[in-house]
Amino acid sequence: MTQIDDRTEDDSQTPRLRFAPSPTGFLHIGAFRTALFSWLYARHSGGKFILRIEDTDLARTVEGAVEDFNAGLAWLGMDVDEGPVIGGPYGPYVQVQRKALYQQYAHQLIESGHAYHCYCTPERLDEMRKEQIANKLPPRYDRHCRYLTPEQRAEIESKGTSWVVRFAMPLEGETVVPDRLHGNMVFKNSDLDDTVILKTNGLAPYHLAHLVDDHLMKITHVIRGEEWISSAPRHVQIYQALGWETPLFYHVPNVLGKDKKKLSKRRNAPSWSDYKKQGYLPEAVFNFLALLGWAYDDKTEIFEREELIRVFTLDKIGISAGIYDADKLLWMNGVYIRKLPLAELVERTIPYMERPEAEGGLPEAVARPLDRAYATRVLELEHERLKTLGEAAEIVSFFFEKEIDYDLSILIQKKMDAEGTRIALERTRDALNALPNWEHEAMEALLRELVITLGIKNGQLFGAIRTAVSGRTATPPLFQMMEVLGREVSMRRIDQAIAKLG
Numbered sequence: 001m002t003q004i005d006d007r008t009e010d011d012s013q014t015p016r017l018r019f020a021p022s023p024t025g026f027l028h029i030g031a032f033r034t035a036l037f038s039w040l041y042a043r044h045s046g047g048k049f050i051l052r053i054e055d056t057d058l059a060r061t062v063e064g065a066v067e068d069f070n071a072g073l074a075w076l077g078m079d080v081d082e083g084p085v086i087g088g089p090y091g092p093y094v095q096v097q098r099k100a101l102y103q104q105y106a107h108q109l110i111e112s113g114h115a116y117h118c119y120c121t122p123e124r125l126d127e128m129r130k131e132q133i134a135n136k137l138p139p140r141y142d143r144h145c146r147y148l149t150p151e152q153r154a155e156i157e158s159k160g161t162s163w164v165v166r167f168a169m170p171l172e173g174e175t176v177v178p179d180r181l182h183g184n185m186v187f188k189n190s191d192l193d194d195t196v197i198l199k200t201n202g203l204a205p206y207h208l209a210h211l212v213d214d215h216l217m218k219i220t221h222v223i224r225g226e227e228w229i230s231s232a233p234r235h236v237q238i239y240q241a242l243g244w245e246t247p248l249f250y251h252v253p254n255v256l257g258k259d260k261k262k263l264s265k266r267r268n269a270p271s272w273s274d275y276k277k278q279g280y281l282p283e284a285v286f287n288f289l290a291l292l293g294w295a296y297d298d299k300t301e302i303f304e305r306e307e308l309i310r311v312f313t314l315d316k317i318g319i320s321a322g323i324y325d326a327d328k329l330l331w332m333n334g335v336y337i338r339k340l341p342l343a344e345l346v347e348r349t350i351p352y353m354e355r356p357e358a359e360g361g362l363p364e365a366v367a368r369p370l371d372r373a374y375a376t377r378v379l380e381l382e383h384e385r386l387k388t389l390g391e392a393a394e395i396v397s398f399f400f401e402k403e404i405d406y407d408l409s410i411l412i413q414k415k416m417d418a419e420g421t422r423i424a425l426e427r428t429r430d431a432l433n434a435l436p437n438w439e440h441e442a443m444e445a446l447l448r449e450l451v452i453t454l455g456i457k458n459g460q461l462f463g464a465i466r467t468a469v470s471g472r473t474a475t476p477p478l479f480q481m482m483e484v485l486g487r488e489v490s491m492r493r494i495d496q497a498i499a500k501l502g
Contacts, residue, residue, distance in 0.1 A: 015047030016220045019073075020210060022054045023065035028269035030225075030255035032072055033289040033322070037252060038223045039078045040290065040312040047220075051083030052213060053094045056203040072272040075282050076289075077305065082217075090217040095209050102204035105212050105242065106165045106197055114241035115197060117163040118145040119156050140193035141166065165198035167207070167238055175233035179249045181319055187233040195234050211235055215244050221314070226251040250314060253293045253321040263324055277359075279352050279390025280329070284336040288329045292322030302335060334387040345383060346376045353393045362393045366400045374399075377484045381476035399485060404471035404493065408500055411467045413460040421464050422501035424454055428465055429494050438487040440479035447479075468497035 017038035021027055042049040051073070053066055066084075073080065082088025092098060109115035118141075120128075129139040146168060148156070157163070170189045177185045197208035204212070214222060229251050239246045255263045263269040275285050287303050294317050296303070303311070337345065353375070354368050355361035362370075378399045379392070386392060398404050412421050431446055451461050466478050469490050475481050482490045 013220060015042060015045045016050065016218050017042045017047060017223060018050040018052050018214070018217070018219050019069075020052040020054045020213075021065075021069050022057060022206075023062055023069070024057055024060040025062050026065055026068050026271055026273075027072065028263060028271055029275070029285075029289065030263045030269060030292075030324070032076065032272060033255055033292050034223060034225055034252055035073070036076070036078065036286070036289050037250075037294065037314075037317065038221070040309060041221065041223070041314055042081075043309045044312045048081040049078070050088070050090075050217060050219070051080045051093065052217070053084055054206065054210060056095045056199075056205060056209055058096070058201070058203070068271075068273070075272055075276060076286050077282060095213065096203065098209070098213065099202055099204075101212055101216070102198060102209055103202055106204065106208060109167065109197070109238075109241055110165065112241065113168070114238075115165050115167050116146055116148075117153060117157075118166045118194075118196070119161050119163050120144055138191075143194055146194060162200045164196045164200055166194040167197045167234065167241075169194055169234065169237060175236055177229070177232040177236055177249065178246065179229075179232075179251055180314065181250055181252065181317060182229075185229065185232070189233075192233055195231075197238070207231065207234055208238065211238055214247055215239075215242075219247050221250065222247045223250045223252055223314075226253055250317065252317055253319055255292050255324050256321045257324050260321075260323075269324075277390065279349075279388035279392070280333050281336045281340075281348075281389070284333040285329070287336075288332050292324065293318055293320075294322075302332070330387050337386050337389070338384060340383075342376065342380055342383065345386075346372065346379055349379055349386075349389045349392050350375055352389045353396070355393075360390055360393055362397055362400055365402070366397075370400070374484075381480055381484060385476070398470045398472060398475075406467060406471035410473055411464060411497060411500065413463040416456070416460055416464070418501045420456075422498055424456065424461050424464060425468060425494055425498050425501070427454065428461070429491065429498070432487075432491065432494075438483060440477075440483040443482060444479045464497075465494070469493045 019035035019038055021031065021035075039049050041047070051069070053069075055061055055066075070085065080086055082090065082093065084091075084093045087093075106115060110117070120141075124144075125141070128142055128144075132139045132142075146166070169192045173189050175187045175189055175192075177187065179185055195207050196205055198204050203209075213219075232249065232251070236246060257263055257269075272285070276282075283305065286305060287301075287308070290303065290308055290312070291301065294312070296311050296316060340348070350370055350372070352360065353362050354370060357364050378396050379386075382392065382396055385395065408418075412418055416424075427450060428447065431450055432443065435442055435446060447461065447465070448458070451458050454461065462478050463473070465482075466475055467473060469482055469485060470493075485493075
């Protein structure tokens with residue numbers, strides 16, 4: 001049995017944590033959550049946050065994935081201390097450029113008897129697995145090449161047979177994986193097969209490559225998803241075989257959807273770029289992600305970035321899965337939008353309003369660029385209602401369109417008919433025409449008196465006016481809205497509504 005890890009945090013050692021994505025696809029937001037835990041602890045402890053690209057799976061590499069990782073980190077405000085772009089003392093930070101290192105340590109493991117060449121063809125391995133499954137045995141490598149004699153190996157290699165390197169797991173006993181969240185986890189060595197640590201192309205898969213890199217880059221804390229727990233005993237054994245001390249492991253809980261299934265790319269998990277396109281604020285997403293599996297207490301949910309850095313500690317990561325709640329994120333984003341100063345809201349929202357209509361912007365008939373002074377007055381009215389910046393164009397479009405269209409049925413209010421509505425709007429038009437100043441206080445006082453004169457309810461008159469000038473049933477406060485629309489637009493739309501009813 002491996003020795004149980006009873007180490008304590010060494011305050012004299014600068015914490016070094018890493019985010020090491022594989023460019024085999026574009027990462028969903030759950031992966032950035034795990035990276036955020038590393039970033040927060042590095043910033044909390046005065047440590048270093050390292051970006052490393054684990055790209056040894058050449059066949060599955062996706063073009064643009066690395067650029068996407070970098071852009072996602074930048075959007076979330078997670079700066080990097082060392083990495084492929086910024087450099088650092090332990091580079092290179094791209095695994096394909098570290099090929100010779102993996103070969104060196106794989107050879108060292110062979111020399112020490114902890115690894116061996118495996119010559120099994122893909123066809124043999126496939127037949128072996130089929131037979132194991134037919135016999136209801138777990139499919140795993142049968143160690144066929146582990147026990148070849150030197151003479152047999154020499155004969156096979158004289159024919160130019162290709163090979164991989166496999167790590168020779170102990171056949172008996174147990175391996176203990178020390179984990180700071182789950183405690184010491186015990187695995188039977190007999191349940192673990194001899195995993196490949198060097199491929200035929202000379203590159204190392206994850207099981208060796210990340211381990212060599214973490215050691216040479218002096219990584220002190222490894223925060224990764226709990227799906228790696230089953231592989232962790234192999235990693236512990238390789239660390240031991242190389243005579244290296246393991247970093248402190250934190251296998252954090254997965255992020256689940258509301259259906260309690262793991263969030264994944266195959267199940268339409270959102271990416272950071274999805275959030276950006278929809279108009280979520282990065283500071284809101286940052287706050288939301290930090291609470292997926294971590295909690296400061298049982299009530300605090302809104303944290304400014306610097307506050308999160310100050311209070312974030314690894315012992316507050318839970319072992320229960322974080323639940324991805326899109327409704328909660330939407331609520332949180334609305335909170336952050338309402339906290340924005342108006343000038344900043346305008347600067348951040350106008351690009352969403354000016355993008356093409358097909359991408360969620362204002363109708364193409366609306367001239368670009370927008371008049372900033374007018375857009376500021378409009379967004380000031382909508383500030384409290386916005387939940388994302390991306391929805392602004394749809395919500396405020398009637399402020400910018402020359403013509404609005406709506407169903408006549410929403411113009412006629414409850415317990416009113418077309419004739420009564422037409423008369424009420426005509427009286428409204430006449431009253432507003434006589435108003436010397438187009439100000440919301442004056443309009444409200446005037447029309448509240450008209451309600452009494454007409455003998456109807458506020459909601460009946462004001463609802464009809466609201467629909468007439470906006471084409472909507474829900475808007476900002478009616479009279480402030482009309483003031484921003486202006487006398488000309490408001491009166492023209494009231495006339496058009498009267499014509500609809502005629």
